[in-house]
Amino acid sequence: MSATVHTLPNARQPSLDPVMALVSKDMQAVNSVILSRMQSDIPLIPELAGHLIAGGGKRMRPMLTLACARLLDYGGTRHHLLAAAVEFIHTATLLHDDVVDGSDLRRGKRTANIIWGNPASVLVGDFLFSRSFELMVEDGSLKVLRILSNASAVIAEGEVNQLTAQRQVSTSEDKYLDIIGSKTAALFAAACRIAAVVAERDEGVELALDSYGRNLGIAFQLVDDAIDYVSDAAQMGKDVGDDFRDGKVTLPVILAYARGSTEERRFWEDAMLGHRVSDDDLSHAKSLLQQHDAIADTLVRARLYARRAIDALAPFPAGQARSALVEAAEFAVARGY
Amino acid sequence: MSATVHTLPNARQPSLDPVMALVSKDMQAVNSVILSRMQSDIPLIPELAGHLIAGGGKRMRPMLTLACARLLDYGGTRHHLLAAAVEFIHTATLLHDDVVDGSDLRRGKRTANIIWGNPASVLVGDFLFSRSFELMVEDGSLKVLRILSNASAVIAEGEVNQLTAQRQVSTSEDKYLDIIGSKTAALFAAACRIAAVVAERDEGVELALDSYGRNLGIAFQLVDDAIDYVSDAAQMGKDVGDDFRDGKVTLPVILAYARGSTEERRFWEDAMLGHRVSDDDLSHAKSLLQQHDAIADTLVRARLYARRAIDALAPFPAGQARSALVEAAEFAVARGY
Numbered sequence: 001m002s003a004t005v006h007t008l009p010n011a012r013q014p015s016l017d018p019v020m021a022l023v024s025k026d027m028q029a030v031n032s033v034i035l036s037r038m039q040s041d042i043p044l045i046p047e048l049a050g051h052l053i054a055g056g057g058k059r060m061r062p063m064l065t066l067a068c069a070r071l072l073d074y075g076g077t078r079h080h081l082l083a084a085a086v087e088f089i090h091t092a093t094l095l096h097d098d099v100v101d102g103s104d105l106r107r108g109k110r111t112a113n114i115i116w117g118n119p120a121s122v123l124v125g126d127f128l129f130s131r132s133f134e135l136m137v138e139d140g141s142l143k144v145l146r147i148l149s150n151a152s153a154v155i156a157e158g159e160v161n162q163l164t165a166q167r168q169v170s171t172s173e174d175k176y177l178d179i180i181g182s183k184t185a186a187l188f189a190a191a192c193r194i195a196a197v198v199a200e201r202d203e204g205v206e207l208a209l210d211s212y213g214r215n216l217g218i219a220f221q222l223v224d225d226a227i228d229y230v231s232d233a234a235q236m237g238k239d240v241g242d243d244f245r246d247g248k249v250t251l252p253v254i255l256a257y258a259r260g261s262t263e264e265r266r267f268w269e270d271a272m273l274g275h276r277v278s279d280d281d282l283s284h285a286k287s288l289l290q291q292h293d294a295i296a297d298t299l300v301r302a303r304l305y306a307r308r309a310i311d312a313l314a315p316f317p318a319g320q321a322r323s324a325l326v327e328a329a330e331f332a333v334a335r336g337y
Numbered sequence: 338m339s340a341t342v343h344t345l346p347n348a349r350q351p352s353l354d355p356v357m358a359l360v361s362k363d364m365q366a367v368n369s370v371i372l373s374r375m376q377s378d379i380p381l382i383p384e385l386a387g388h389l390i391a392g393g394g395k396r397m398r399p400m401l402t403l404a405c406a407r408l409l410d411y412g413g414t415r416h417h418l419l420a421a422a423v424e425f426i427h428t429a430t431l432l433h434d435d436v437v438d439g440s441d442l443r444r445g446k447r448t449a450n451i452i453w454g455n456p457a458s459v460l461v462g463d464f465l466f467s468r469s470f471e472l473m474v475e476d477g478s479l480k481v482l483r484i485l486s487n488a489s490a491v492i493a494e495g496e497v498n499q500l501t502a503q504r505q506v507s508t509s510e511d512k513y514l515d516i517i518g519s520k521t522a523a524l525f526a527a528a529c530r531i532a533a534v535v536a537e538r539d540e541g542v543e544l545a546l547d548s549y550g551r552n553l554g555i556a557f558q559l560v561d562d563a564i565d566y567v568s569d570a571a572q573m574g575k576d577v578g579d580d581f582r583d584g585k586v587t588l589p590v591i592l593a594y595a596r597g598s599t600e601e602r603r604f605w606e607d608a609m610l611g612h613r614v615s616d617d618d619l620s621h622a623k624s625l626l627q628q629h630d631a632i633a634d635t636l637v638r639a640r641l642y643a644r645r646a647i648d649a650l651a652p653f654p655a656g657q658a659r660s661a662l663v664e665a666a667e668f669a670v671a672r673g674y
Contacts (some may be wrong), residue, residue, distance in 0.1 A: 045497055096463060120438075122437055122459055130490035
């Protein structure tokens with residue numbers, strides 16, 4: 001055990017490659033659980049679910065479950081089922097999110113709600129959500145069931161909270177952090193925490209991994225928010241300015257609004273109501289963000305959360321797994337630069 | 338134990354009064370669980386959920402859990418939490434159903450999706466669904482979790498199945514029975530079955546109560562289908578002809594279509610596509626149903642399922658609880674006459 005965690009030398013850009021390599025065998029097992037458990041006699045279910053599940057996501061959350069299990073030297077296979085359960089919850093959430101937001105593109109592909117309609121997306125989301133609980137029941141740990149049912153309730157609360165804050169540019173930074181803490185970070189935290197449960201480690205370990213996941217989730221989300229306004233970010237599978245055109249109030253906007261003149265505030269209010277969707281409007285938005293250091297300061301905050309995530313790993317023994325998880329947190333932030 | 342169950346003398350109309358009286362004290366406890374567990378720091382959640390939960394439903398499913406527990410002389414209180422979990426699953430399903438169907442009225446009141454919008458209904462449904470699993474985890478029975486997570490997956494599958502059969506008047510009676518078996522009867526079955534689990538009875542008892550609930554659920558649904566075309570059914574909180582105007586393919590329509598002439602079939606096809614929504618069209622539909630005994634034969638089938646439900650109670654000792662459950666099944670059918 002070592003008390004401090006040394007970050008990697010800056011020789012190369014941090015990436016997810018080490019964590020992906022660490023879990024690649026386990027991930028194959030998870031993928032086959034995912035494929036077999038999304039089947040149903042109703043063909044529309046695997047068709048629709050498969051569109052999103054095969055759609056090029058990074059499988060970040062199940063990857064975290066697997067990597068944390070590796071960090072704890074867990075030698076069993078229970079986490080395969082549970083990592084699939086986590087991915088099903090995430091997929092269900094995405095399906096419902098796209099309905100709620102009326103989104104038409106995700107990761108550069110047409111969304112399920114556009115192809116099959118909102119009703120099918122709602123119902124297949126419900127199916128995947130139920131199926132995820134069936135997987136957890138199959139594993140049989142009430143502790144895991146508690147962690148993931150609680151995370152699911154928190155996610156839904158966060159989504160409703162965001163809905164009521166929608167297009168309100170005066171949302172405070174605190175409220176925004178609450179929202180992403182629920183919407184994004186709760187499932188990251190739970191995905192990591194359940195590794196401690198399957199490895200039968202004590203609550204201190206559970207809480208350390210929970211903290212790693214939660215802070216990592218916030219860092220990822222904040223960098224996503226920043227990237228949406230940064231032009232060379234095509235690798236996200238998201239167009240620049242999507243959040244802006246959808247009137248999504250994210251941290252860069254919150255900061256620029258708080259720091260802006262009356263006239264600038266009026267611009268942001270108009271924009272978040274959807275009245276400023278031209279390329280010129282987006283350029284103007286970007287120049288305001290620049291002027292008020294809103295992107296840079298969003299990234300400063302993201303670094304802080306990534307740092308906390310890394311610090312949460314201090315109690316664990318140095319080695320391949322810990323280094324890979326540290327680098328994942330560095331990667332989260334590096335994407336924004 | 339007695340091998341046959343005698344139905345009540347026909348002196349008065351069967352009603353739900355005996356079963357409601359049987360569980361009224363327990364139901365108060367369930368209602369307070371429901372009220373306390375639908376709370377959240379996000380005010381929209383209890384507001385929206387409360388609209389539907391306080392909206393005059395009969396609480397059939399939790400009532401069944403309570404009554405079955407009484408049938409088994411269960412003396413504890415675990416079923417209060419679990420009956421609330423069942424009602425939350427049901428409420429989540431209704432919220433999503435109304436979004437899927439674009440419904441504007443339920444039980445004579447404006448639906449949540451009309452008042453608060455589809456996004457809020459989807460997300461609050463997700464919240465209630467997650468909360469129901471939190472309640473089950475609090476109880477701690479993996480068996481109950483298995484029964485209800487499985488029922489939830491089956492419900493979602495049934496809904497997707499119905500979606501793909503939507504407006505297809507050539508749906509077979511078998512497929513329709515499959516759909517309502519999943520959509521409606523699965524949760525009735527689970528609500529009854531979990532009473533055997535909390536009362537720690539053997540699998541035979543579980544299966545008997547599952548059968549009671551499943552058959553009762555189908556009987557209720559078939560009679561609902563019939564009532565939609567019967568004029569003095571205002572007590573349902575549903576307008577006559579709602580299913581017809583919404584293009585919902587139910588058993589009366591399936592029977593009339595199967596038995597109809599080419600011209601009549603064309604009428605039903607048009608109607609199910611939503612091109613026949615006038616009062617005259619509804620009158621014509623009713624006369625075709627009459628001519629082909631479609632309502633009467635739907636009720637014949639409902640009687641059969643109610644009879645099976647009653648027979649499933651044969652192994653249980655005679656007494657107030659069994660009589661009340663028998664009468665509930667008789668009530669299910671009597672509503673149609």
